[in-house]
Amino acid sequence: MSDYPRDLASLRSREYPWEANGDAIHFDHAAVGPLPQCSRDALDAYGLKRAEPHRLGMDDFSPVLDCARSLVGRLIGASAGEIVLTTNTSWGVNLAAYALPLGPGDIVLGSQGEFPANVYPWMSAAKARGFTFELLPLLGDSPDVAAVLARIASDSRVKAVALSWVSFWSGARIDLGVIGAACRARGIWFAVDAIQGLGPLVLDVRTMPVDILSSGAQKWLCSPWGSGFAYMREALVKTLEPPAAGWLAQASSGDFGRFLDYDPTWHSDARKFEVGTIPYQDIVGMNASLSLFLELGPARIEAHVRELTRALLDWAQRAPGVRLLTPVADARRAGIVAFATLDVEGDSAKLRAAKVTHSVREGAIRLAPHFHNTLEEVAVVIGAIGR
Numbered sequence: 001m002s003d004y005p006r007d008l009a010s011l012r013s014r015e016y017p018w019e020a021n022g023d024a025i026h027f028d029h030a031a032v033g034p035l036p037q038c039s040r041d042a043l044d045a046y047g048l049k050r051a052e053p054h055r056l057g058m059d060d061f062s063p064v065l066d067c068a069r070s071l072v073g074r075l076i077g078a079s080a081g082e083i084v085l086t087t088n089t090s091w092g093v094n095l096a097a098y099a100l101p102l103g104p105g106d107i108v109l110g111s112q113g114e115f116p117a118n119v120y121p122w123m124s125a126a127k128a129r130g131f132t133f134e135l136l137p138l139l140g141d142s143p144d145v146a147a148v149l150a151r152i153a154s155d156s157r158v159k160a161v162a163l164s165w166v167s168f169w170s171g172a173r174i175d176l177g178v179i180g181a182a183c184r185a186r187g188i189w190f191a192v193d194a195i196q197g198l199g200p201l202v203l204d205v206r207t208m209p210v211d212i213l214s215s216g217a218q219k220w221l222c223s224p225w226g227s228g229f230a231y232m233r234e235a236l237v238k239t240l241e242p243p244a245a246g247w248l249a250q251a252s253s254g255d256f257g258r259f260l261d262y263d264p265t266w267h268s269d270a271r272k273f274e275v276g277t278i279p280y281q282d283i284v285g286m287n288a289s290l291s292l293f294l295e296l297g298p299a300r301i302e303a304h305v306r307e308l309t310r311a312l313l314d315w316a317q318r319a320p321g322v323r324l325l326t327p328v329a330d331a332r333r334a335g336i337v338a339f340a341t342l343d344v345e346g347d348s349a350k351l352r353a354a355k356v357t358h359s360v361r362e363g364a365i366r367l368a369p370h371f372h373n374t375l376e377e378v379a380v381v382i383g384a385i386g387r
């Protein structure tokens with residue numbers, strides 16, 4: 001059991017030596033999460049074997065994927081059989097848009113302000129399958145949850161809701177429990193893009209009424225590009241027909257000696273939604289990163305991120321000329337703190353000069369610290385903007 005966050009300094013020098021040396025301050029997890037040393041080591045070791053394939057053993061193939069499904073399952077309270085390994089968030093969003101039984105006369109509710117990864121798949125599926133995809137207007141800088149709930153309650157054509165847990169630009173978090181419960185009560189589906197929430201926030205799908213949830217692991221889970229997953233509730237895994245077929249989705253795929261005995265029988269678990277070869281090396285890196293998260297403890301990570309973001313929010317609320325986009329209440333946000341200043345470009349340049357990695361999104365500075373960052377770094381960031 002680790003002593004995190006008490007031993008943050010040793011965690012930093014072990015997993016992020018460049019950061020412990022002061023090379024940069026990474027407050028940009030909403031864009032890309034830095035790989036911890038354990039993940040880099042795992043990638044290097046696997047990369048050597050990949051370059052010289054005679055070194056690859058049977059443990060380097062499907063056991064890597066089994067391990068990933070079980071680690072993701074532990075992280076979100078799902079069983080391994082409910083986890084589909086994917087290469088990004090978009091894959092799981094497409095899975096929801098094309099696999100849920102939706103058709104003409106049905107409405108899927110989304111929101112303005114969504115990242116396009118959670119918009120285009122729904123638009124495209126709506127066109128192909130004849131349902132309507134409707135984007136509700138924002139309320140300020142957040143999805144209008146009251147309007148979503150009202151439509152769920154009053155409009156029997158609404159068959160699914162598709163929203164991001166946390167907004168990529170404002171950092172606003174929606175209450176998955178409230179929307180999910182309303183969907184369950186009506187017997188409709190709730191699909192969630194979780195990439196901006198998972199990592200800084202704890203999620204337990206055993207108590208959270210979500211049907212399909214998708215996340216790349218490249219941001220807040222500090223894993224390689226090309227690693228990601230979708231969770232699908234067991235009852236749906238059993239009943240939904242995969243929208244894309246592939247050899248590894250079939251139960252017969254385990255027998256490499258009999259490829260030619262075609263037997264189109266899906267796997268009985270979520271592997272039926274995996275199509276073909278998965279990028280093993282990226283999954284190896286993700287496994288190392290997820291193991292680190294589980295060792296540190298998702299609840300302790302959430303508490304630490306809350307402390308860092310709280311300090312940023314306290315400053316942003318007081319600083320002259322700063323307009324906060326992120327809601328201040330703990331339950332309404334995650335790891336992102338976004339704010340506009342009178343000179344966003346100039347202030348972004350000041351942050352870059354202080355070696356603070358960050359993003360500018362939709363006209364606002366977006367800061368996104370995580371489990372390995374410190375309050376001292378928050379002070380440097382605030383000092384760099386200098387208000």
Ligand SMILES: Cc1ncc(COP(=O)(O)O)c(C=O)c1O
Pocket residue numbers: 030031088089090091115117118164166167168193195196215216
């Ligand atoms: C809410 C949200 N969804 C999805 C993505 C990325 O999608 P993908 O993992 O498919 O590249 C981002 C990236 O910024 C995002 O903010």
